[in-house]
Amino acid sequence: MTRRKLVAGNWKMNGSRAALSELSAIADAAAGHAGVDVAVAVPATLIAPAAEAVPALSIGAEDVHAADQGAHTGCVSAAMVKEAGARFSIVGHSERRADQGERDADVKAKAEALHRHGLHAIVCVGETLDEREAGRAEAVVTAQVAGSLPQGASGEWCAIAYEPVWAIGTGRTPTADDVATMHGAIRAKLTAMVGAEAAEIRILYGGSVTPDNARELLHVADVDGALVGGASLTAAKFVPIIAAAD
Numbered sequence: 001m002t003r004r005k006l007v008a009g010n011w012k013m014n015g016s017r018a019a020l021s022e023l024s025a026i027a028d029a030a031a032g033h034a035g036v037d038v039a040v041a042v043p044a045t046l047i048a049p050a051a052e053a054v055p056a057l058s059i060g061a062e063d064v065h066a067a068d069q070g071a072h073t074g075c076v077s078a079a080m081v082k083e084a085g086a087r088f089s090i091v092g093h094s095e096r097r098a099d100q101g102e103r104d105a106d107v108k109a110k111a112e113a114l115h116r117h118g119l120h121a122i123v124c125v126g127e128t129l130d131e132r133e134a135g136r137a138e139a140v141v142t143a144q145v146a147g148s149l150p151q152g153a154s155g156e157w158c159a160i161a162y163e164p165v166w167a168i169g170t171g172r173t174p175t176a177d178d179v180a181t182m183h184g185a186i187r188a189k190l191t192a193m194v195g196a197e198a199a200e201i202r203i204l205y206g207g208s209v210t211p212d213n214a215r216e217l218l219h220v221a222d223v224d225g226a227l228v229g230g231a232s233l234t235a236a237k238f239v240p241i242i243a244a245a246d
């Protein structure tokens, strides 16, 4: 098994040029944890200044359009974020699935657009609280994987992020056992879809990851890293999570 841990930040609609100093501090600390891949997805307006200010850090987008160009007011394409300096993008985050009505087929097409342009993709999946309480979490999440996984997915350029919607920004997390069960189910679905390549695809956990719970969550079976929201906004909180992955 060759999977290196990946700790990725997601700044969501937060941050400004004044916050780029946090990225410099994160990059400096990441250099001391050579066994861990570190990346931060930032708002579209910050991709270029971040990539220029902190060339050592993998900077990404939080979303891209599936098309390369065209009449899509307000959207940015994979080619555009690449030109700005992004090396990857998150796609299918639950906030976009909920706020923008994105479906699995949209998410798949976005991930395929990233691959066409040589960028990496972090494909998000996760159940709502209602779905978990109805005992449908595994069925919902594995169906999302089946519908959202891009054609030709490989560990070289594609990762999955399991983010239970009810754990995002709430301070609540699933138990380590629940995370292990879900990541195992995702791995099994990937194996059914892409065979042996499934062993190379990283599966990140996301949802209220903090310096306090990172060590436990990051060392659960089949957890290959974390996708971190609030705690990625400052080096003071993000760096201990990187250290916990090492």
Ligand code: 13P
Binding pocket: 010, 093, 163, 167, 168, 169, 170, 171, 206, 207, 208, 209, 227, 228, 229, 230, 231
């Ligand atoms: P929090 O870490 O703030 O819960 O956000 C998780 C998330 O949505 C990352 O994409």
